[in-house]
Amino acid sequence: MWIDKKDKNEYCDSIKKGLRVVFRSNTDNSLRFEVLSFAKWLRKRYWFPIRVEVRFLNCDKIYLNENKSVVALFNYQTNWDCVETAEKACPLIYIAAGNYVKQLKKHGRKETLYNYIFSMAHELTHYYQWYFYEFEKRSPRSLETEANSWAYSLASEFMDYVATLSETV
Numbered sequence: 001m002w003i004d005k006k007d008k009n010e011y012c013d014s015i016k017k018g019l020r021v022v023f024r025s026n027t028d029n030s031l032r033f034e035v036l037s038f039a040k041w042l043r044k045r046y047w048f049p050i051r052v053e054v055r056f057l058n059c060d061k062i063y064l065n066e067n068k069s070v071v072a073l074f075n076y077q078t079n080w081d082c083v084e085t086a087e088k089a090c091p092l093i094y095i096a097a098g099n100y101v102k103q104l105k106k107h108g109r110k111e112t113l114y115n116y117i118f119s120m121a122h123e124l125t126h127y128y129q130w131y132f133y134e135f136e137k138r139s140p141r142s143l144e145t146e147a148n149s150w151a152y153s154l155a156s157e158f159m160d161y162v163a164t165l166s167e168t169v
Helices: 005-010 029-045 100-109 109-131 140-168
Strands: 021-023 052-057 070-077 092-096
Touching: 021 029, 029 052, 029 140, 052 109, 070 109, 092 109, 092 140, 100 109, 109 140
Parallel strands: 021 052, 052 092
Antiparallel strands: 070 092
16 A cells, blocks of 8 residues: 555656655654654655645644544545646644653553554555545545554554664664
């Protein structure tokens, strides 16, 4: 599902490409460092043919409406192919990071980091599903199962990578 970096020449759909990470002010510096390390690791391995921006927000939850809230959200322009190039909006991912310090105290560094990395990988999988038009072909349950599977795999692999780095220091 994700596009390997070696295949990037097959997927050049946009003037703006890549993975961008943005933090709102007052975001914890340790979270910033860990997430940027994960983004750098992803960029070395995968190609993002249309720029996707991941925004870490200083809130506990993202409210969709009165009855529903989430901790992460993938947002995209539904009519991407029908819009003039100048009016195309790049997809966005929002991740609520307001509870980071509380979660650190409750769960510890490793589990807390894993949860944020997992959320980012999960939403990035939705980005690839959107890119490959999977939203139109599959059920929401199937899409969520796949996103969880990729997120688990990537987050675990990154955490193992971080552990091997800390062992060598």
